[in-house]
Amino acid sequence: MAAYGALVSLMHIIETLEKHPSPPISINEKQVQSLTQNITFLQEFLDCYISPFADSHEADPLERRIADAVYAAEDVIESHIVDQIHSGSTIVADHEFYHNLQKVIEEMDLINKEVKSIAVEAQTKQKPDVTLSASSPTVKENVIVGSNEVFLDVLDKLTSDQLKRQIIPITGMGGIGKTTLAMNLLENALVKERFNIRAWTTISQTYNVRETLREVLFRASGDSSSDLSEKELGQKLYQLLFGRKILVIMDAMWSIEAWEKIKFFFPDNQNGSRIIITTRLSDLSSQFNESCIVAMKFLDEASSWDLFCKTVFGKESCPIELEKIGKHVVANC
Numbered sequence: 001m002a003a004y005g006a007l008v009s010l011m012h013i014i015e016t017l018e019k020h021p022s023p024p025i026s027i028n029e030k031q032v033q034s035l036t037q038n039i040t041f042l043q044e045f046l047d048c049y050i051s052p053f054a055d056s057h058e059a060d061p062l063e064r065r066i067a068d069a070v071y072a073a074e075d076v077i078e079s080h081i082v083d084q085i086h087s088g089s090t091i092v093a094d095h096e097f098y099h100n101l102q103k104v105i106e107e108m109d110l111i112n113k114e115v116k117s118i119a120v121e122a123q124t125k126q127k128p129d130v131t132l133s134a135s136s137p138t139v140k141e142n143v144i145v146g147s148n149e150v151f152l153d154v155l156d157k158l159t160s161d162q163l164k165r166q167i168i169p170i171t172g173m174g175g176i177g178k179t180t181l182a183m184n185l186l187e188n189a190l191v192k193e194r195f196n197i198r199a200w201t202t203i204s205q206t207y208n209v210r211e212t213l214r215e216v217l218f219r220a221s222g223d224s225s226s227d228l229s230e231k232e233l234g235q236k237l238y239q240l241l242f243g244r245k246i247l248v249i250m251d252a253m254w255s256i257e258a259w260e261k262i263k264f265f266f267p268d269n270q271n272g273s274r275i276i277i278t279t280r281l282s283d284l285s286s287q288f289n290e291s292c293i294v295a296m297k298f299l300d301e302a303s304s305w306d307l308f309c310k311t312v313f314g315k316e317s318c319p320i321e322l323e324k325i326g327k328h329v330v331a332n333c
Contacts, residue, residue, distance in 0.1 A: 003063040004046045006070040011039050011174070013077060024081045025094075031101055035073065037205045038108040040252060042066055044179055044202075045115050066111060073104040150296055154185055157292050158247065158274050159194055165268040169285035170278045172296030178278040181296070182249045185276070194272075195247040197221075197240075205254045209261050213237055216248060234265040242267050249276045256287045304330050 014035060017023045027035075051060040080097045150170075157168050170178050185191055186198055199219035201212050210230040217237045218224050225233060248266065253259065259277070266275065279285060285293045299307060308330045309318045318326055 003067040003070070004043065006067045006074070007039050007043050007046070008175070010035070010070050010074055011043075013074065014039075017077075024084045025077070025097070027077070027101070028098055031098070031105060033205055034105045034109070038105070038112055039070075040174060041112055041204065042108075042115070043175060044252070047179065062111075062115075069104060069107045069111060072107070073101065076100045076104055150294060151181060151184065154181070154276070154294055155188065155190065157294075158185065158191055158276075161272070163270045163272055165266075165270070165273045165275065166292060167275045167277060167288045168292050168294060169288055170276060170294045170296065171282045171285045172280065174280050176296050176298070178280075178296060179251055182251060182276055182278055186247070186249055191247065194245070195274075196244040197246045198248075199246070200249045200251065202251045203253045203258050207254075207258045209258075212258075212262060213265060220246075234262075238265045238267060241265075241269075243269055243271075244273075245269065245271045246273045247276070248274075249278070251278045253277050253279045253284065254281065256284060259288070301330075304333070308333075 014027070014032060017025065017027065018032070046063075046066075051063060053060045076097070080094065154168060154170065157166065170181065172178050182200075186200060192198070197220045199216045201215045201219065203212060210233060213230065213233040214225060214228075217233060217240065220237075221240055223236075225236060228236065246266075246269070250259070277285070277288070282295070305327060308326060312318070312326075
């Protein structure tokens with residue numbers, strides 16, 4: 001879909017500017033963080049989103065709005081790069097550039113808020129279960145390709161006889177499949193049978209401790225408790241989890257501080273409980289002092305083609321007349 005491709009392109013531009021030894025422009029650090037957070041959230045949303053317009057020739061207004069905002073951000077950044085190059089000037093603070101980029105970021109913030117409200121509305125319409133598998137309104141079948149060994153490795157850690165609570169960090173670059181892997185583990189029949197409580201929460205760069213506790217409590221019991229304070233939520237969650245065998249997945253964690261602020265509310269019941277943390281930061285995973293770090297790697301050529309076919313054609317095979325151009329697309333990806 002165009003929106004997802006645009007997000008990937010914008011992330012590439014930002015990463016290139018950050019890593020370039022002599023970038024033509026400098027973006028405000030807070031704006032980089034905001035853009036990265038928005039891009040990551042929207043990519044994860046689109047990974048699981050089934051458009052209501054999928055079977056029609058109409059464009060999805062939500063996807064179009066996402067794409068327009070991303071294209072606007074690209075235009076602002078690329079136009080400023082061209083201006084700097086033509087002027088031959090060195091990197092200087094540019095108020096107009098900052099202002100224009102901030103307007104685009106604010107639009108992306110609004111889109112994210114609307115997406116989150118859609119998700120919350122969808123969740124309240126569902127019958128509470130021990131877990132809700134994803135934060136998006138609709139979740140399509142999660143396809144794991146080329147990661148079977150990693151899946152079995154983590155499954156083995158989840159079902160081992162070790163009674164001490166384990167934290168299992170899953171690392172890998174953005175978009176490599178950490179969230180999909182975690183979702184599949186959460187819904188695995190053996191995992192469902194083994195754990196009394198399963199819950200999911202997403203922890204972004206700008207995490208909120210109270211909202212994180214409230215989300216885990218809701219996912220674990222169906223109790224929204226929106227009027228409770230952070231301390232009250234923590235106590236209620238601790239009481240719910242105490243003595244039970246739990247699996248909690250904390251997706252997209254960016255800092256050890258997020259865990260340090262909530263870890264006291266997750267008791268070590270000495271009964272084989274597990275916490276999975278997904279992160280794109282390899283140095284973060286080592287800070288948990290755990291020996292069971294799992295790293296996800298890139299797919300090989302055959303697995304990449306397999307994933308492409310399953311994503312585009314579902315259970316059907318790729319038409320022979322499209323195979324050459326399809327493999328060209330996969331090679332570029």
